[in-house]
Amino acid sequence: MKVRHKARAILFDGSRLVFLRRGWPGCLPYCTAVGGSVESEDADLEAALRREVMEEIGATIGPVTEVFTLTEPGGTTTVVQHYFLADVLDMDLGRRHGPEIDDPDTGVHEPVRVAPDIPAVSALNLQPAEFARFVLDHVTAWDAR
Numbered sequence: 001m002k003v004r005h006k007a008r009a010i011l012f013d014g015s016r017l018v019f020l021r022r023g024w025p026g027c028l029p030y031c032t033a034v035g036g037s038v039e040s041e042d043a044d045l046e047a048a049l050r051r052e053v054m055e056e057i058g059a060t061i062g063p064v065t066e067v068f069t070l071t072e073p074g075g076t077t078t079v080v081q082h083y084f085l086a087d088v089l090d091m092d093l094g095r096r097h098g099p100e101i102d103d104p105d106t107g108v109h110e111p112v113r114v115a116p117d118i119p120a121v122s123a124l125n126l127q128p129a130e131f132a133r134f135v136l137d138h139v140t141a142w143d144a145r
Contacts (some may be wrong), residue, residue: 002077007049008035009061010135012142013088016113019124020056024107031112031124033083033131034059036100045082053086057111058095061086067132083131085142117141 010033023029035052043046046064053059068083091111100109101127114120116139126132 002074004077004079005038005078006036006061007038007045007048007052008033008081008083008112009053009064009089010067010085011053011059011061012086013091013113017114017116017139017142018057018059018088018091018111019126020114021110021112022107027107028125029108030127032127034061034111036093046084049082049084049086052062055096055098056100056109057091058093059091061127062089063087067138068131070128072078072128081131083134 018034019031020034021029021031034056035049036056038045038048039051042051045066049064050061053061064084064086066082066084070081070083072079072081093111096109112124114124118136118139121132121135121139126135
């Protein structure tokens with residue numbers, strides 16, 4: 001059985017949460033955490049996270065704290081998603097790069113900022129469902145940070 005790791009960020013940009021909106025023509029858009037697969041050239045999960053955040057939203061982030069892990073068993077590959085909390089230090093969409101951004105067939109990849117409260121987060125169609133439940137269970141505490 002192969003195991004593939006992903007590093008994802010629950011981001012704060014000032015007083016707003018930042019997620020990634022994904023969508024394709026004819027499909028219902030959804031939001032998810034910024035991030036993606038750990039590559040062989042990444043030194044560790046944090047290095048992968050920082051690379052993915054730059055690729056997808058052109059942002060640098062401050063210190064990170066792992067807050068949630070989601071394991072998705074599969075037939076031949078198990079995916080382990082590591083979710084981290086971090087603050088955005090700066091963001092410039094002009095710095096985005098990588099296969100998801102360069103290939104128009106990968107659909108929409110755009111950051112979306114929302115208030116850290118249950119109604120705003122509930123409206124996002126956050127995926128996967130386990131991640132959405134985690135965020136909704138903790139967003140009120142994060143709002144007080």
